[in-house]
Amino acid sequence: MCQPDLFSRILNLRLWRHWPYLVCAAILFLIVGQVHSSGAWYRVRSGDTISHIAQKYRVSQESIINANRIRNDRRLYIDKKIFIPNANPILKTDGLWYQVRRGDTVSEIAVSHKTTVGKLVLANNLQSADHLPAGQKILIPDQSSIHFRNPMKIPLVMTSKYGYRNHPISRMRKFHHGIDFRARKGTRTYACRDGKVVRAGWDPGYGNIVVVEHSGGYKTAYGHLSIIYVKVGQKVKKGHVLALTGNSGYSTGPHLHFEIRRYNKSVDPRRYIKLGS
Ligand SMILES: [Zn+2]
Numbered sequence: 001m002c003q004p005d006l007f008s009r010i011l012n013l014r015l016w017r018h019w020p021y022l023v024c025a026a027i028l029f030l031i032v033g034q035v036h037s038s039g040a041w042y043r044v045r046s047g048d049t050i051s052h053i054a055q056k057y058r059v060s061q062e063s064i065i066n067a068n069r070i071r072n073d074r075r076l077y078i079d080k081k082i083f084i085p086n087a088n089p090i091l092k093t094d095g096l097w098y099q100v101r102r103g104d105t106v107s108e109i110a111v112s113h114k115t116t117v118g119k120l121v122l123a124n125n126l127q128s129a130d131h132l133p134a135g136q137k138i139l140i141p142d143q144s145s146i147h148f149r150n151p152m153k154i155p156l157v158m159t160s161k162y163g164y165r166n167h168p169i170s171r172m173r174k175f176h177h178g179i180d181f182r183a184r185k186g187t188r189t190y191a192c193r194d195g196k197v198v199r200a201g202w203d204p205g206y207g208n209i210v211v212v213e214h215s216g217g218y219k220t221a222y223g224h225l226s227i228i229y230v231k232v233g234q235k236v237k238k239g240h241v242l243a244l245t246g247n248s249g250y251s252t253g254p255h256l257h258f259e260i261r262r263y264n265k266s267v268d269p270r271r272y273i274k275l276g277s
Pocket residue numbers: 160176178179180256257258
Protein backbone atom coordinates (compact mmCIF):
# COMPACT_ATOMS: atom_id res chain seq x y z
CA MET A 1 0.00 0.00 0.00
CA CYS A 2 2.86 2.35 0.55
CA GLN A 3 4.05 2.18 -3.08
CA PRO A 4 1.28 4.25 -4.77
CA ASP A 5 1.68 6.67 -1.90
CA LEU A 6 5.37 7.07 -2.55
CA PHE A 7 4.75 7.39 -6.29
CA SER A 8 2.24 10.19 -5.89
CA ARG A 9 4.58 11.94 -3.47
CA ILE A 10 7.37 11.85 -6.05
CA LEU A 11 4.95 13.22 -8.68
CA ASN A 12 4.03 16.02 -6.30
CA LEU A 13 7.67 17.02 -6.05
CA ARG A 14 7.52 17.93 -9.76
CA LEU A 15 11.14 17.02 -10.23
CA TRP A 16 11.14 17.96 -13.90
CA ARG A 17 11.01 21.59 -12.86
CA HIS A 18 14.47 21.13 -11.37
CA TRP A 19 16.03 19.44 -14.43
CA PRO A 20 19.18 21.63 -14.53
CA TYR A 21 20.05 20.41 -11.02
CA LEU A 22 19.30 16.83 -11.98
CA VAL A 23 21.56 17.03 -15.04
CA CYS A 24 24.37 18.48 -12.90
CA ALA A 25 23.88 15.76 -10.30
CA ALA A 26 23.97 13.07 -12.99
CA ILE A 27 27.22 14.47 -14.48
CA LEU A 28 28.80 14.69 -11.03
CA PHE A 29 27.74 11.13 -10.30
CA LEU A 30 29.37 9.92 -13.51
CA ILE A 31 32.62 11.82 -12.82
CA VAL A 32 32.89 10.53 -9.27
CA GLY A 33 32.11 7.02 -10.50
CA GLN A 34 34.86 7.30 -13.10
CA VAL A 35 37.45 8.41 -10.55
CA HIS A 36 36.41 5.72 -8.15
CA SER A 37 36.64 3.04 -10.79
CA SER A 38 40.20 3.85 -11.86
CA GLY A 39 42.05 0.59 -11.85
CA ALA A 40 42.67 -2.36 -14.04
CA TRP A 41 40.92 -5.53 -15.09
CA TYR A 42 42.86 -8.71 -14.65
CA ARG A 43 42.08 -12.17 -15.99
CA VAL A 44 42.92 -14.88 -13.46
CA ARG A 45 45.51 -17.37 -14.63
CA SER A 46 46.28 -20.83 -13.37
CA GLY A 47 48.22 -20.70 -10.09
CA ASP A 48 47.21 -17.12 -9.25
CA THR A 49 46.39 -16.16 -5.68
CA ILE A 50 45.01 -12.91 -4.34
CA SER A 51 48.30 -12.12 -2.65
CA HIS A 52 50.21 -12.75 -5.87
CA ILE A 53 47.91 -10.41 -7.83
CA ALA A 54 47.96 -7.80 -5.04
CA GLN A 55 51.77 -7.87 -5.05
CA LYS A 56 51.86 -7.58 -8.79
CA TYR A 57 49.77 -4.40 -8.79
CA ARG A 58 51.06 -3.14 -5.44
CA VAL A 59 47.61 -2.88 -3.87
CA SER A 60 46.26 -4.46 -0.72
CA GLN A 61 44.64 -7.88 -0.79
CA GLU A 62 41.59 -6.40 0.99
CA SER A 63 40.96 -3.89 -1.79
CA ILE A 64 40.79 -6.70 -4.35
CA ILE A 65 38.60 -8.85 -2.10
CA ASN A 66 36.20 -5.95 -1.43
CA ALA A 67 36.02 -4.68 -5.00
CA ASN A 68 35.14 -8.12 -6.31
CA ARG A 69 33.09 -9.33 -3.36
CA ILE A 70 35.25 -12.40 -3.07
CA ARG A 71 34.03 -14.50 -0.16
CA ASN A 72 36.62 -17.22 -0.16
CA ASP A 73 39.97 -15.60 -0.85
CA ARG A 74 41.64 -18.92 -1.57
CA ARG A 75 39.33 -19.76 -4.43
CA LEU A 76 39.89 -17.95 -7.70
CA TYR A 77 38.50 -19.29 -10.93
CA ILE A 78 40.76 -19.36 -13.96
CA ASP A 79 39.71 -16.84 -16.64
CA LYS A 80 37.53 -14.92 -14.16
CA LYS A 81 37.97 -11.20 -14.68
CA ILE A 82 38.63 -9.30 -11.49
CA PHE A 83 38.93 -5.59 -10.91
CA ILE A 84 42.06 -4.17 -9.28
CA PRO A 85 41.15 -0.77 -7.78
CA ASN A 86 43.88 1.86 -8.01
CA ALA A 87 46.22 -0.53 -9.77
CA ASN A 88 49.56 1.02 -10.45
CA PRO A 89 49.62 1.19 -14.24
CA ILE A 90 53.44 1.24 -14.33
CA LEU A 91 53.54 -2.21 -12.81
CA LYS A 92 51.18 -3.70 -15.33
CA THR A 93 54.23 -4.09 -17.55
CA ASP A 94 55.60 -6.70 -15.24
CA GLY A 95 58.98 -8.27 -15.21
CA LEU A 96 59.54 -11.90 -14.60
CA TRP A 97 58.10 -14.05 -11.82
CA TYR A 98 60.50 -16.18 -9.86
CA GLN A 99 59.42 -18.86 -7.42
CA VAL A 100 61.64 -18.82 -4.35
CA ARG A 101 63.47 -22.06 -3.64
CA ARG A 102 64.56 -23.29 -0.25
CA GLY A 103 67.65 -21.45 0.93
CA ASP A 104 67.39 -18.59 -1.59
CA THR A 105 68.36 -15.15 -0.38
CA VAL A 106 67.32 -11.86 -1.93
CA SER A 107 70.91 -10.97 -2.73
CA GLU A 108 71.52 -14.29 -4.50
CA ILE A 109 68.37 -13.84 -6.56
CA ALA A 110 69.43 -10.28 -7.36
CA VAL A 111 72.87 -11.39 -8.53
CA SER A 112 71.59 -14.28 -10.65
CA HIS A 113 69.05 -12.01 -12.35
CA LYS A 114 71.44 -9.07 -12.80
CA THR A 115 69.35 -6.74 -10.69
CA THR A 116 69.80 -5.15 -7.25
CA VAL A 117 68.50 -6.02 -3.78
CA GLY A 118 66.94 -2.54 -3.57
CA LYS A 119 64.91 -3.07 -6.74
CA LEU A 120 63.66 -6.46 -5.55
CA VAL A 121 62.66 -5.09 -2.14
CA LEU A 122 60.83 -2.16 -3.74
CA ALA A 123 59.06 -4.20 -6.43
CA ASN A 124 57.78 -6.76 -3.93
CA ASN A 125 57.19 -4.68 -0.79
CA LEU A 126 59.57 -7.02 1.04
CA GLN A 127 59.88 -6.53 4.78
CA SER A 128 63.25 -8.15 5.08
CA ALA A 129 65.98 -8.56 2.53
CA ASP A 130 67.23 -11.82 4.05
CA HIS A 131 64.49 -14.33 4.52
CA LEU A 132 62.07 -15.46 1.89
CA PRO A 133 59.74 -18.40 2.35
CA ALA A 134 60.22 -21.15 -0.25
CA GLY A 135 57.41 -21.18 -2.79
CA GLN A 136 56.73 -17.43 -2.64
CA LYS A 137 56.64 -15.79 -6.05
CA ILE A 138 58.59 -12.60 -6.40
CA LEU A 139 58.72 -10.14 -9.23
CA ILE A 140 62.07 -9.54 -10.88
CA PRO A 141 61.69 -6.07 -12.37
CA ASP A 142 63.29 -4.91 -15.63
CA GLN A 143 63.29 -8.44 -16.99
CA SER A 144 60.76 -7.80 -19.72
CA SER A 145 63.82 -7.18 -21.89
CA ILE A 146 64.64 -10.89 -21.70
CA HIS A 147 64.28 -11.74 -25.29
CA PHE A 148 65.39 -14.74 -27.26
CA ARG A 149 66.01 -14.01 -30.89
CA ASN A 150 64.90 -16.34 -33.64
CA PRO A 151 67.38 -19.28 -33.62
CA MET A 152 67.46 -19.07 -37.42
CA LYS A 153 67.05 -16.35 -40.02
CA ILE A 154 63.93 -17.80 -41.61
CA PRO A 155 60.32 -17.42 -40.44
CA LEU A 156 59.72 -19.96 -37.67
CA VAL A 157 57.26 -22.64 -38.68
CA MET A 158 56.44 -25.12 -35.96
CA THR A 159 56.15 -28.74 -37.06
CA SER A 160 55.87 -30.22 -33.56
CA LYS A 161 54.87 -28.40 -30.42
CA TYR A 162 56.12 -28.46 -26.84
CA GLY A 163 54.34 -30.91 -24.54
CA TYR A 164 52.94 -34.43 -24.74
CA ARG A 165 52.79 -35.98 -28.18
CA ASN A 166 52.94 -39.36 -29.83
CA HIS A 167 56.55 -39.71 -30.86
CA PRO A 168 56.83 -39.78 -34.70
CA ILE A 169 59.21 -42.79 -34.62
CA SER A 170 58.36 -44.84 -31.53
CA ARG A 171 54.62 -43.88 -31.57
CA MET A 172 54.92 -43.75 -27.77
CA ARG A 173 53.28 -40.93 -25.84
CA LYS A 174 56.22 -38.85 -24.64
CA PHE A 175 56.88 -35.37 -23.44
CA HIS A 176 58.50 -33.21 -26.11
CA HIS A 177 60.75 -30.76 -24.30
CA GLY A 178 61.15 -28.37 -27.20
CA ILE A 179 59.65 -27.19 -30.44
CA ASP A 180 60.54 -28.58 -33.85
CA PHE A 181 61.00 -25.88 -36.45
CA ARG A 182 60.93 -26.50 -40.15
CA ALA A 183 64.45 -26.11 -41.56
CA ARG A 184 66.24 -27.51 -44.58
CA LYS A 185 69.47 -29.37 -43.90
CA GLY A 186 72.32 -26.86 -43.66
CA THR A 187 70.31 -23.88 -42.33
CA ARG A 188 72.40 -21.69 -40.03
CA THR A 189 71.32 -21.66 -36.40
CA TYR A 190 72.26 -18.77 -34.10
CA ALA A 191 72.67 -18.20 -30.37
CA CYS A 192 69.38 -16.69 -29.15
CA ARG A 193 71.09 -14.65 -26.42
CA ASP A 194 74.63 -13.95 -25.17
CA GLY A 195 75.99 -16.93 -23.29
CA LYS A 196 78.51 -19.73 -22.96
CA VAL A 197 78.50 -23.04 -24.80
CA VAL A 198 78.12 -25.81 -22.21
CA ARG A 199 77.58 -28.71 -24.56
CA ALA A 200 78.62 -29.30 -28.18
CA GLY A 201 78.68 -32.85 -29.41
CA TRP A 202 76.86 -36.11 -29.93
CA ASP A 203 73.83 -37.52 -28.14
CA PRO A 204 71.95 -40.66 -29.27
CA GLY A 205 68.58 -38.88 -29.08
CA TYR A 206 69.38 -35.27 -29.96
CA GLY A 207 72.10 -36.20 -32.47
CA ASN A 208 74.58 -33.35 -32.75
CA ILE A 209 73.52 -30.89 -30.10
CA VAL A 210 74.64 -27.49 -28.84
CA VAL A 211 73.54 -26.14 -25.45
CA VAL A 212 74.22 -22.50 -24.54
CA GLU A 213 73.94 -21.21 -20.98
CA HIS A 214 72.58 -17.67 -20.50
CA SER A 215 72.09 -15.39 -17.52
CA GLY A 216 69.00 -15.71 -15.35
CA GLY A 217 69.16 -19.52 -15.16
CA TYR A 218 68.33 -20.01 -18.84
CA LYS A 219 69.76 -22.43 -21.36
CA THR A 220 68.92 -22.94 -25.01
CA ALA A 221 69.44 -26.23 -26.82
CA TYR A 222 69.68 -26.83 -30.56
CA GLY A 223 69.35 -30.44 -31.71
CA HIS A 224 69.65 -32.80 -34.73
CA LEU A 225 72.40 -30.58 -36.18
CA SER A 226 74.59 -31.57 -39.11
CA ILE A 227 77.72 -29.46 -38.41
CA ILE A 228 78.71 -27.79 -35.13
CA TYR A 229 80.91 -24.66 -35.25
CA VAL A 230 81.41 -24.00 -31.52
CA LYS A 231 83.26 -25.66 -28.63
CA VAL A 232 82.36 -26.21 -24.99
CA GLY A 233 83.44 -23.22 -22.88
CA GLN A 234 83.27 -20.79 -25.79
CA LYS A 235 81.53 -17.50 -25.10
CA VAL A 236 79.05 -16.49 -27.75
CA LYS A 237 77.16 -13.30 -28.46
CA LYS A 238 73.51 -13.22 -29.43
CA GLY A 239 73.40 -13.99 -33.15
CA HIS A 240 76.65 -15.99 -33.21
CA VAL A 241 76.46 -18.87 -35.71
CA LEU A 242 76.45 -22.09 -33.67
CA ALA A 243 75.83 -24.80 -36.22
CA LEU A 244 73.99 -25.99 -39.31
CA THR A 245 70.70 -27.79 -38.94
CA GLY A 246 70.37 -31.41 -39.96
CA ASN A 247 68.79 -34.76 -39.34
CA SER A 248 71.19 -36.42 -36.89
CA GLY A 249 70.11 -38.61 -33.97
CA TYR A 250 66.55 -39.82 -33.40
CA SER A 251 64.86 -37.81 -36.12
CA THR A 252 62.50 -38.41 -39.05
CA GLY A 253 63.77 -35.63 -41.29
CA PRO A 254 65.75 -32.38 -41.33
CA HIS A 255 64.49 -29.84 -38.80
CA LEU A 256 65.69 -27.82 -35.82
CA HIS A 257 64.74 -29.14 -32.39
CA PHE A 258 64.87 -26.09 -30.14
CA GLU A 259 64.57 -25.97 -26.35
CA ILE A 260 64.60 -23.28 -23.70
CA ARG A 261 65.39 -24.49 -20.19
CA ARG A 262 65.05 -22.55 -16.98
CA TYR A 263 67.02 -23.95 -14.03
CA ASN A 264 67.36 -27.18 -16.04
CA LYS A 265 63.62 -27.58 -16.56
CA SER A 266 62.27 -27.13 -20.05
CA VAL A 267 59.74 -24.35 -20.69
CA ASP A 268 57.52 -23.72 -23.69
CA PRO A 269 59.68 -21.63 -26.07
CA ARG A 270 56.55 -19.93 -27.33
CA ARG A 271 56.58 -17.93 -24.10
CA TYR A 272 59.74 -16.21 -25.31
CA ILE A 273 59.87 -16.53 -29.08
CA LYS A 274 57.47 -15.25 -31.67
CA LEU A 275 56.57 -17.79 -34.32
CA GLY A 276 56.36 -16.81 -37.94
CA SER A 277 58.88 -14.01 -37.54
ZN1 LIG B 1 61.96 -32.17 -31.25
